[in-house]
Amino acid sequence: MSSSETRPDQPVITGATRLYAIVGDPIAQAKSPAVYNALLAAAGRNAVLVPWLLSTADFDAGLRGLLRAGNVDGLVFTYPHKQAALPFADVVHSRARQVGATNALRRRLDGRWEADMFDGVGLVRALEDVGTSPGGRTIWLVGAGGAGGAIAFALAEAGASQIHLTDVEADKATGIAVSVAKAFPGVIVSLAPPSLETVSILINATPVGLSDADGLPVALDDALPASLTVVDIVPREATRLLDLARASGCRTVGGAAMVAGQAAAVLDYFGETAA
Amino acid sequence: MSSSETRPDQPVITGATRLYAIVGDPIAQAKSPAVYNALLAAAGRNAVLVPWLLSTADFDAGLRGLLRAGNVDGLVFTYPHKQAALPFADVVHSRARQVGATNALRRRLDGRWEADMFDGVGLVRALEDVGTSPGGRTIWLVGAGGAGGAIAFALAEAGASQIHLTDVEADKATGIAVSVAKAFPGVIVSLAPPSLETVSILINATPVGLSDADGLPVALDDALPASLTVVDIVPREATRLLDLARASGCRTVGGAAMVAGQAAAVLDYFGETAA
Incomplete structure (x- = not known):
């Protein structure tokens, strides 16, 4: 304490x-x-x-x-x-x-x-702060709960070109993908996990990482492309995902920046x- | 603020x-x-x-x-x-x-x-702190709401000899007086306002005094006997009652001491x- x-x-x-x-x-x-x-x-x-x-x-x-x-x-x-x-x-x-x-x-x-x-407003601002504005980017967003949905809309509003939205509960992801595509017809929304090489920004919007015992929110290789910007909205300074991203030389955005x-x-x- | x-x-x-x-x-x-x-x-x-x-x-x-x-x-x-x-x-x-x-x-x-x-526990402690332990005293307690009731029981438990309990709602005072007399048969409980000369401690346990526009909780002369200890549980440092008591040379206990x-x-x- x-x-x-x-x-x-x-x-x-x-x-x-x-x-x-x-x-x-x-x-x-x-x-x-x-x-x-x-x-x-x-x-x-x-x-x-x-x-x-x-x-x-x-x-x-x-x-x-x-x-x-x-x-x-x-x-x-x-x-x-x-x-x-x-x-x-x-x-x-x-x-x-x-x-x-x-x-x-x-x-x-x-x-x-x-x-x-x-939720989405805060994340877009945090991305801009590390020099990775969402405009024109391909983004993998993991987690289609309340935070994930808000982030998807905010990324689309900020001009993302393509959003891959995945969730262990496929129905949730489908619902949000349909709504985003309808509200922002210029954005390509996909429900398939992308190849990491095609992605500029990877975002964890699930609670995976809250517990010390948690692993990664999705299966990933032992090293990530250094060009990737990795966001974890879990309110901790270190998670398995952020550790992997830092070890790979990626830019990172933690939950604290989004909260601020x-x-x-x-x-x-x-x-x-x-x- | x-x-x-x-x-x-x-x-x-x-x-x-x-x-x-x-x-x-x-x-x-x-x-x-x-x-x-x-x-x-x-x-x-x-x-x-x-x-x-x-x-x-x-x-x-x-x-x-x-x-x-x-x-x-x-x-x-x-x-x-x-x-x-x-x-x-x-x-x-x-x-x-x-x-x-x-x-x-x-x-x-x-x-x-x-x-x-x-409520009563705090007030008895505050009275002891100014050198007016309730034991053996005659006390006028004005107000038979939640705080007044608790104070009546605590005064009786602390050995008061006589308690005059009054309230603009006479039924409230009657109910508490009966309960106190039953629980503490050695204490004389009266529903009549006493002559101030017979009283050692006067206690306001009503909310009268919370507002600047409030007067006194009961009608009183322009000067009180200096031997009286006056208690006002209203959480303000100055009330009409406390002002009168101080001007009369009485010991006083304010709401702050009871709260502490x-x-x-x-x-x-x-x-x-x-x-």
């Missing part, structure tokens, strides 16, 4: 502090509280983000309760709740509707709850309706 | 931080977050207390949701929820059962929720079942 030796900046909690929560299961590994709270403290906002552990079985009653709290102004959703949260929104932004998932729910000034999706990009966008979104 | 100039100590929030909440309406004025979080930080516990605004209309659904959160280990209840929270406990300590109210609900290791009541005594007791209670 991080101790008081290096005390990160975070908002001071008073009775008047407004609350945000990041809702997931598991949640203990989440880096978001530190990232969001540093941004909130720097902006001088009297609001704090706390972790919120909610199992799938407890999700409906737990979320209904959260939405009743008068000082909870925004909720961030992470694995495995991004799809389940969407029906709780009174108003749904097109990005969340396209993906069928939300990572950010905010209370509007009229009291209604509004859903949007920032998202956090800024989500806090802007929450702040627009702050009382 | 308190800014970063004087940054009080509080636990660093990570994904693994355990949560406590103080649940009330209003909640913005509550001093408990600062008091509890300073104690938690000093003890090195990876847990934080946040304010939780829940209206009476939203209480049931809101509390059901809170109890589903896997990282919420304890809840503190304040006005007006101390009675309404009690039926949500699976196990009720005798102090809470006597009063028919709870100010602290903790998650047991077996997953069940257990209720206790520390309670906070230590409640956190011990929560800590016994920490995972």
